[in-house]
Amino acid sequence: MSEKILLIDGHSILNRAFYGLPDLTNSEGKHTGAVYGFLNILFRILEEEKPDYLTVAFDLHEPTFRHKMYEAYKGTRKPMPSELREQVPLIREVLTSMGVKTVSMAGYEADDLLGTLAFRSEKQGMDVTILSGDRDLLQLATDKIMIRLPKTSRGKTTIENFHAEQVLEKYQVTPPQIIELKALMGDSADNIPGIPGVGEKTATKLIVQYGSIENAHEHLEEVKPNKAKESLREHYDLAVLSKTLATINTDSPLEFAYEEARLQDLYTPEAYELCKRLEFKNLLSRFDAASVSQQTMTDDFFTCEDLSGAEALFQKAAAKPYVGVELLCDREDVYGVGIALEEEEVYHIPAQGLMTGDYLCGKLKELADTTVLCCMDVKSVLKHVKLTETSHVFDTGIGVYLLNPLKSSYTFDDVAKEYLDGKLLPTREDLLGKDSIQKAWEKSSEGLGTYACYVAYTALASRGPIEKALHETEMWKVYTEIELPLVFTLNSMEEWGIRVKGEELKSYGEKLSVRIQELEKMIWEQAGEEFNINSPKQLGVILFEKMGIPGGKKTKTGYSTAADILEKLAPEHEIIKNILEYRQLAKLKSTYADGLSAVIEPDRRIHSTFNQTITATGRISSTEPNLQNIPVRMELGRLIRKVFVPEDGFVFLDADYSQIELRVLAHMSGDEKLIQAYREAQDIHRLTASQVFHVPFDEVTPLQRRNAKAVNFGIVYGISSFGLSQDLSITRKEAAAYIEKYFETYPKIKGFLDELVATGKEKGYVSTMLGRRRPVPELKSSNFMQRSFGERVAMNSPIQGSAADIIKIAMNRVYERMKQEGLESRLVLQVHDELLIETKKEEIETVSKILEEEMKGAAHLSVELEIDMHEGENWYEAK
DNA sequence: TGTTTCACG
């Protein structure tokens, strides 16, 4: 049986994948959709064809010979969007990693190389398959050369196959005559002019009849449609030129060794790593375990079995400047520790026998007096090892987060790849599967030990590169002066938690249930049937189809039933009112009443986790439960705050910054008028209204104030007329007019925001006042939506991020002060611009003063930082 | 697992 070669038109398939599939980006914002689509189709074809050889051809970037000819004649080609262009090197990298031969040559298009290889291979007796999205390639079809054209319709990819016979069937001409057709019709995408007035129909007729352009020209007088006759007469030269342009060169001087193109195992460790980096999760399953673990580090780690060994180890460690540490633990127990003394000297100490968890933790605490403990996550270690602010630690996770806050997770294997020259380590899942630490411990302490060693190794080895990068990006200060101390502050908040009255929460929930059931009944009655009100899909059908409420479609899955839409649509409908109330109550019950009840711990307190490495802007986030979104805007929800109470003998002191983001904006932009406004006014929105609408301060109407407030918010969010118009229910034009007036009033604000976008575009990131960075890859997108998003982000992030920096500083200072002054009061919550202190009654005065001083003094801006402070027996009262 | 909705700043 003859051998088979598969030739792929790289750019064309990449193009297909790009336009045929939704744009995909990985968590770092890298565009990967086209590469993903390319690989999927490649794998599919390989399974169908099972070729012996495989080669992918690419155009070089420079304009090729054939195009130059025409570009000189008329215009240039449309540029490739950057999201696609950046994927070209990526697909080549992936193919190379899989050992796939790629070819390209100066002065020749991919078509030419494909044609050349196809004919060469055919001559050698091979069967040839060409995969392309470009119909031009049909001119190459023969009995042995098959052209395969993938087509995407309705999300499904079907492939059309053409040997010479099928070309004749479909186009009524032989493959070489495809050139004639094209030369007559022209092709704007390929810059082939063609001749005017001749489309597919006429061209086909002419070629079927005369066989070629030249022959048709010789029989010009017989040529039928008069229009075609005249056009051919007049533009014959153009047709001949077009023919040259349309002809694929099948005889290029490409050097090609078939052995290099022989198809081998594509599932190499390199390809696996690359796919993982690109987050092609579906593709990873194609790689078998064997190829995965090959190139990884050889794990010759040591295990420390007995107490004397451990003693010696810690002694040795104490002499080192840095060690890598991974504590194997969960919330309750310590199972052991991995310690890296040197990059080649890594130990695992299981917690067993005399080496109890407590013993290990004590040793670590002691070690941190002299040696920097490098950990992936210091705060989790703190749960067991009572390190203090004077302990020496390095937090790899936070370092990596600062360097790229867009990543969604910071696992050790990712860190190794990024900061250790692409070093490939097995992942946690490779080593432990999906087991928890506890589960893995019960199975075998050995695999767990290996895992601990890899993590400890990574923490030690990556410390240097990360530290260097933090210096280079001028974020070392943010790291040491804000983030690292904050680890201790947050840990303390987590450990204290906040007291919650469980019984009251329960009865609150029961009260809600009664009303929810009433509403449910009423809604079902009004709808005329029972259905699940919580299902947006069912609700949409009921409202917009059954009840015939004029509804606009909105989401990709159907009707939007979001509150603001329903409110605008039919505020008078009784059912709508009921649904909105139902929704509100259902939310309160499920998320807050039931949700919070479920996480009250035996100490009657809720211990949330404050995450420091999640947000893109530098804010912290709160999970399990989220205590940063406890209701406050609506009275009914706000009542929940009554169940958050201080311990006996304590009260709550709640302090929040007044409009910190607007003040930051005033400072960063340096706009004198806004700064002056803040120096004068208690009511900034009113003053803004007065200045923007040119009315005396005392004559500002409530509506004007509301509008000014919305504009102020809009500015902080990265203003757009559309967003503002939505918010205020006005037209875009009106919104645009407000914005313009605002910028006229505060001229430097406009300049400042424009500058943010410009430098963001230039540098690829924007920065806060303290130097924290956020990359904004979207700014370079050719997609209008994405680019606009990037612009808003560029305007918002420095503001939101600077405010976040400031309150973090305040938290650290408040925490430090209370500790230094030996107070029993403690910081328990942070809600972005608000701090909640569980304050000992005797310390109220002192703590108020500390809050006032440290919050106001956290930054020195050209406008004062004001705070509002309240005292209360519960959170409701204190706010 | 992704989508929708909604709670907060």
Add this chain to the structure above:
DNA sequence: ACGTACGTGAAACAA
């Protein structure tokens, strides 16, 4: 013509 305000997390539903 495109279809958005910025930043989060949790619950419920729909596949």
